[in-house]
Amino acid sequence: MGVLAAGVGLVALSNPAHAAGDVYKGTGWRILNGRGIESLSPDPYVIHIVKPSTSATKLSAAKNKAAEAQLRAQLKKTAAQLTSITGTKFTLASGYHKEQKDCSTAERHVITVGLKYRPFTPGNKPGYSQAHPCSATANQSAWGGWIWVDSEYWIPGDWAASPARVSNMMSHEIGHSIGLDHANVDGPDANHTADPYECVSNSSKDLPLMCSPNGGHGRAKGGSETRVKKYAGQYTKWDIAGLKALKANFSR
Numbered sequence: 383m384g385v386l387a388a389g390v391g392l393v394a395l396s397n398p399a400h401a402a403g404d405v406y407k408g409t410g411w412r413i414l415n416g417r418g419i420e421s422l423s424p425d426p427y428v429i430h431i432v433k434p435s436t437s438a439t440k441l442s443a444a445k446n447k448a449a450e451a452q453l454r455a456q457l458k459k460t461a462a463q464l465t466s467i468t469g470t471k472f473t474l475a476s477g478y479h480k481e482q483k484d485c486s487t488a489e490r491h492v493i494t495v496g497l498k499y500r501p502f503t504p505g506n507k508p509g510y511s512q513a514h515p516c517s518a519t520a521n522q523s524a525w526g527g528w529i530w531v532d533s534e535y536w537i538p539g540d541w542a543a544s545p546a547r548v549s550n551m552m553s554h555e556i557g558h559s560i561g562l563d564h565a566n567v568d569g570p571d572a573n574h575t576a577d578p579y580e581c582v583s584n585s586s587k588d589l590p591l592m593c594s595p596n597g598g599h600g601r602a603k604g605g606s607e608t609r610v611k612k613y614a615g616q617y618t619k620w621d622i623a624g625l626k627a628l629k630a631n632f633s634r
């Protein structure tokens with residue numbers, strides 16, 4: 383099983399103002415304030431799919447279609463969970479949207495999700511997807527942005543991914559796109575580095591979905607695959623605390 387992951391794209395920054403009272407981290411979560419996002423707006427956000435092309439994904443037309451259907455099904459659930467957690471309305475649009483590629487031209491509160499073969503920049507890292515979050519220059523709230531999902535998850539080989547892993551990846555990247563950072567911390571090994579998969583956990587072997595390179599329910603060492611499948615794509619209590627903090631920061 384390959385790593386399903388998630389780096390965070392660069393965000394153009396201009397001396398973000400820090401609101402007094404904002405909270406940027408807690409147990410198992412962290413906000414992307416280092417990249418200029420400090421809060422989630424109460425105004426609705428809409429997730430859109432970019433039409434996959436066989437040349438960009440290296441998948442057959444039939445596989446593109448299957449991958450897109452899988453992402454849409456998860457994004458609908460992710461949007462519903464985000465709406466319920468934050469009180470800000472998230473929806474998945476039908477149809478297709480043009481690519482977004484620059485925060486200066488990205489549409490407000492639009493998050494596009496597309497498929498590409500090895501989209502991670504720099505380096506086109508195999509198995510990595512990537513979110514590119516933008517921030518509102520006026521108040522440092524999440525503006526929207528774009529996500530590229532690695533089409534290798536649908537290609538037999540090292541990076542092929544189960545439906546549960548794809549679901550976790552999708553919610554992880556959406557988390558980045560609205561202002562959640564990786565939740566890694568220097569833990570048990572106390573080597574002064576927040577290593578891959580080094581995140582808070584519990585007796586159910588959960589990791590924050592925002593753990594890098596990927597986490598989720600039952601995803602810590604020794605976790606059960608039944609639990610992974612049961613809660614595929616769902617934010618954990620730690621991610622939920624981070625999402626609620628993002629929303630609360632908007633008005634504090």
Ligand SMILES: [Zn+2]
Pocket residue numbers: 387388389390554558564593594595
């Ligand atoms: Zn990530």
